[in-house]
Amino acid sequence: MIPTAHIEVKEQGIIAKTVLMPGDPLRAKFIADTFLENVEKFNNVRNVFGYTGTYKGRKISVMASGMGMPSIGIYSYELFKFYGVENIIRIGSCGAYTADLNLYDVILAKEGWSESTYARVQDGYDKNVIAASSELNSKLEKIADDLGIEIHKERIHSSDVFYRENFEQYKDICKNHGCTVVEMEAFALFHNANVLGKNAACLLTVSDNLVTQELTTSEQRQNSFTNMMKIALEMAE
């Protein structure tokens, strides 16, 4: 059943088996422009850009997910189910819930905790925690080690809400559920991987710290989270 409603590829094989997914379409473009060779743009629908190219001679795709679980839910489902994708590695930005984490620190999600109804609605899964693929995480850890890039392995919070009226609630989520950073997509991505028998992982870069109130700019979030990108790109096959 291709092309699908949100991805315009008409032939199989154009999208690689491993797809890197930033939320931001311009981060996807930055990665393709900066790191990939032999680039083919395969998706423009809704300006959610997707590219396939080679990294050090190995094939990989990068495609944006948009923001939030409904959005990554659609794109990851279509990629896994209809385009033969086996592995999706989200490469996102996150806010830190603890003063120990600094801007630009790289996080590898061990699991996502969420109060979201995404998984319950999708297939009745009724727990609040979903683990990343242990196989992908082992590979990503080894790559980070080989590249000499420090990573922090954390339980992350996947939130449906960016702007909370009760800002201080993050402290309870950190204390009660053990989450040290917040982002908005991994829980749905991990769920889709599980229901479809595929693999998903999530690398994040700290873009802001809720405790210290330090912030990166939107331009930095788009273009400068390169350590995370270099780790993920080594997953090219």
Ligand SMILES: O=P(O)(O)O[C@H]1O[C@H](CO)[C@@H](O)[C@H]1O
């Ligand atoms: O930088 P990305 O990958 O979009 O990730 C984070 O940034 C967005 C919010 O600013 C949400 O999508 C959140 O998960």
Ligand SMILES: O=c1cc[nH]c(=O)[nH]1
């Ligand atoms: O979801 C997110 C992403 C980055 N920073 C935040 O505070 N929240």
